[in-house]
Amino acid sequence: MNNEHKTRVAFTIATITTAAIISIIFTVRRRTRRKQLESSSNSCYSHSEQKPQCTFKRVLADNSYTPFKHLSFNASGSNDEKGSNLHPFEAEITALLTNNHQPEIELGAKKLEMNDSYVWVDTEMQLKELVDVLSNERFFGVDTEQHSLRSFLGFTGLVQISTQQDDYLIDTIALHDSMEILRPVFANPSICKVFHGADNDVLWLQRDFHIYIVNLFDTSKACEVLSKPQKSLAYLLETYCGVTTNKLLQREDWRQRPLSAEMVQYARTDAHYLLYIANCLIIELKQLDNENTCSDDKFHFVLEASRRSNMICLQLFTKEIEASPGESAALSLYSRHQSNQGSPSISDETQFLYTVRQLCTWRDLMARIHDESLKYVLSDQAIVALASQLPASHSKIYNTIVQTDVNAETGLTSFIPSPSPVVCSHLSDISQLLANELVKHGDIYSVILQKCLGQKGSCKLNIFNYALLVNSNLRPTLSYKHSSLKNPRQHSRKASRNLFVKKFSCKSPVYHNCRIFANDGRLLCYCDRKKLEWYLSRDLAKLVDEEPPAIMLLFEPKGRPEDEGNDFYIQSKKNICVGCGEGNHYLRYRIIPSCYRIHFPEHLKSHRSHDIVLLCVDCHEAAHAAAEKYKRKVASEFGIPLYVRRVIHPGQETEKLNDEGGVSPLQLRSAALALLNHGPRMPLNRREELTEIVKRYYGGREISEEDLESALQVGMRPIERRRYEKKRGVSFKHSTGNAAAVPEGENHADCAPRVSNVDTLNVDTLNGSYANEETRSGDNRQDDSGEPSLISDLAVDKATSNGNTILIKTTDDDEDDHDEAVNVDESLNRKQQNVVSDLSDSRDEESLRDEDSTQAKHHSKLSLLGHGPHGKQVVDHLLKEYGEDGVREFCQRWRQVFVDALKPRFLPGGWDVKHRI
Ligand code: AMP
Ligand code: MN
Ligand code: ZN
Secondary structure: OOHHHHHHHHHHHHHHHHHHHHHHHHHHHHHHHHHHHHOOOOOOHHHOOOOHHHHOOOOOOOOOOOOOOEEEEOOOOOEEEEEEOOOOOHHHHHHHHHOOOOOOOOOOOOOOOOOOOOEEEOOHHHHHHHHHHHHOOOEEEEEEEEEOOOOOOOEEEEEEEEOOOOEEEEEOOOOOOOHHHHHHHHHOOOOEEEEOOOHHHHHHHHHHHOOOOOOEEEHHHHHHHOOOOOOOHHHHHHHHHOOOOOHHHHHOOOOOOOOOHHHHHHHHHHHHOHHHHHHHHHHHHHHHHHHOOOOOOOOOHHHHHHHHHHHHHOOOOOOOOOOOOOHHHHHHHHHHHHHOOOOOOOOOHHHHHHHHHHHHHHHHHHHHHHOOOHHHHOOHHHHHHHHHHOOOOHHHHHHHHHHHHHHHOOHHHHHOOOOOHHHHHOHHHHHHHHOOOOOOOOOHHHHHHHHHHOOOOOOOOOOOOHHHHHOHHHOOOOOOOOOHHHOOOOOOHHHHHHHHHHHHOOOOOOOOOEEEEOOOOOEEEEEOHHHHHHHHHOOOEEEEEOOOOEEEEOOOEOOOHHHHOOOHHHOOOOOOOOOOOOOOOOEEEEOOOHHHHOOOOHHHOOOHHHHEEEEOHHHHHHHHHHHHHHHHHHHHHHOOOOOEOOOOOOOOOOOOOOHHHOEOHHHHHHHHHHHHHHHHHOOHHHHHHHHHHHHHHOOOOOOOHHHHHHHOOOOOOHHHHHHHHHHHHHHOOOOOOOOOOOOOOOOOHHHHHHHOOOOHHHHHHHHHHHHHHHOOOOHHHOOOOOOOOHHHHOOOOOOOHHHOOEOOOOOOHHHHHHHHHHHHHHHHHHHHHHHHHHHHOOOOHHHHHHHHHHHHHHHOOOOOOOOOOHHHHHHHHHHHHHHHHHHHHHHHHHHHHHHHHHOOOOOOOOOOOOOOO
8 A cells, every 4th residue: 555545544534433433422412412301300410420529528618698707716716617707817917018018039049940840739648748848938939720610609729839949739629628737828927928910819718728818929019019011920921931821721620630731831830930030020129119219209119019919918708699699690691682783682671681680590599509600501692592582392492502502602612511411400490480480489599499409309419509508598588578580670689789880880080190289399189180171271280291190380379288297188099999999880988977067067078088988889888887877876875866756747646656666858758759750650559658658757647749748848958948949840740639741751551550660769778878978969069150169179269369379278179079079969869860760660761761851850959868957966966065176076986987897998098087177
């Protein structure tokens, strides 16, 4: 045979073999699939599959809805597994931060290159030996790899540790239950742990092993401080070590044993060079510090890198617990689908959203029960396809999923079987769900839990899911209490949170960090662009810097911030939540509740920027809850009740009058407003509920339309009342009595039931949990002169401003965004109305918009401010008894409440509970 012939024969054989193998694979697959299909409801794949994490004897983070418990130490110093939610090493880390800890890395003569030998650690004995080695080191490099496809929360598959001498690869699957041996070296403040981009690693180590890091040097933070063009490890490896690494390997399946040579190489590379790189970066940081010694600029590069690194250690792992499982996924899926022009239009949008939400809830629970990731259970695109096509039979469901996933297939997802074994084992759930038959009574949560893990459950009980069953009383209840999932019209709390973030959080950065300099070059304050433009347009200043812009005043300001010995106002402020550092969304939070502050004497109202901070929605809610609680404490301490007590209408007697009987003005007004506007068209029980609230205020007697109207005015400040009265003629023409005269857009027959769904208690919830402090009517801010805010901010003394004497009150940042603030407050009121309608039903977008604009026109001026006269009475009392110092102390108390509630870690430097004017 000549060579050509040989090749051809070989090729033919290869082709035939391949074809045979492929056809065998397909037959086998088809058979298994069919088997899975047939046996779907009785047995689950989880019985036959042994996943590596099933060998773990103890897991710290299971898949239940209980919060993660952090390591805690009881008084005797031994571990107390009950756990707390404080950082167990907060004191040690804070000590490093406050003592200006300096990282020291001195490298010996060991060659940088990576040789062939490394230590694979997979027995407890070896791990103990490693601990002995590490205890004698002053620094070591660390990296971790995790697996997340076949696990709900993910788990650490490998920990790499490199000393100057050796590279260790720790098999964290084999040693999962022994890893705690490493806790002491990681928490030892005299051993520096070098990571690159430790944010995730820190959390993963907590989650899986209760390992907390004290004394961290993060090379990516050092890059940040050095303003390196890039801060990826790949960049550092290349520039400092001349090593290239293939970052695609981070996506490998790190459960694999043995690891491929490539993976070993990758994993070692991630840790091996860290010490060398850290050393180079520290030298550069030190150089900058040395160059900087003469200036009085306080920036210290080495310290800053170390500080930023150790801040990472303060992060705590938390399980994301939704009030309604799968809800956020459903919302994001739904909105993505809506914004996707290419997607087929759906005839019944309400049914579609409902099904998407049910499928997301189902997926969330199934992922927890089977300890799989969401995307492994069922892809997003498959959920959309199922919800829009509503296939009925098992095989149609099956095909819909396969086809959608094949179409969407991108290189990597092809590793995920479609449909997943989870779907195959539980096809009947999906078909019932799509037919609206899964949840007939009870909620989807208990139905599925019973089906899967109950006494005759189809699925395997394991260490990750048993707590779901045990703690089923701890399941998320909020939205299920009213079995909202049965009612596609109601949004869950999570959904309202998302809406809230979308609608209320600041759309653009609040602090622009533009600078204003005095004419001698001293920095006066930071402010927004509008303010700069105001000065520039009046030739009161000249531009001295472009990005971020800075101006220099052309006149001598009367006051300087440093006069007051306070450098708070010249700190650059970050657009992040001061509580947790969240940077994606934030809203203003007023530390001193407005119900008090608005009654302060004018000169004590300044320094607002100190007491207005940015918070993410979650911190906002926590801070607000603490403030509400403290308000109650203030109420009892001063004997000034928070709520309007049940008021006895002239000539009426009440039967029972107890302390619980109060109605907040807000609640009262929301209820009255809804009754006036939508009363006749409301479902009866809703109307009764609202009527009950108003009746309670009137001491239980029957109420008339006039009562409703006067209830609207309860707790209004005079200015609001005047406005309301001015508006009244217009606003309530529609709503008083004449049901036919509803605003346009509500008049369509098909809108009526939806409109009737308006749920004023949502207003209350919103106000109660978020909006209250934000809801201020703009009265004292709106000046008729139309002059911009800066006037009041920099208080131009009108009499003398021509003579260039301008008094600078650099103190009042709140007024910085004066005109913005007016808009914010007003639009907030308007938005609030939007949210009311948004939350209360899910009518289609168009009628929603109509409704919004009508409502906005009607009520935009109606402020829904907290507790009637309480605030004023408290402030009056303080002033009378203790004078202005009483008010100052009162402010300090509120700052303390805020600090105690949030333990904020990102407050601007100079912020102080004791802050005085
Ligand atoms: P690294 O230290 O960069 O190797 O990343 C650590 C772990 O983060 C990996 O084991 C992955 O589990 C995860 N990871 C990081 N980046 C990605 C990515 N782009 N895609 C998937 N997983 C990633
Ligand atoms: Mn890595
Ligand atoms: Zn199952």
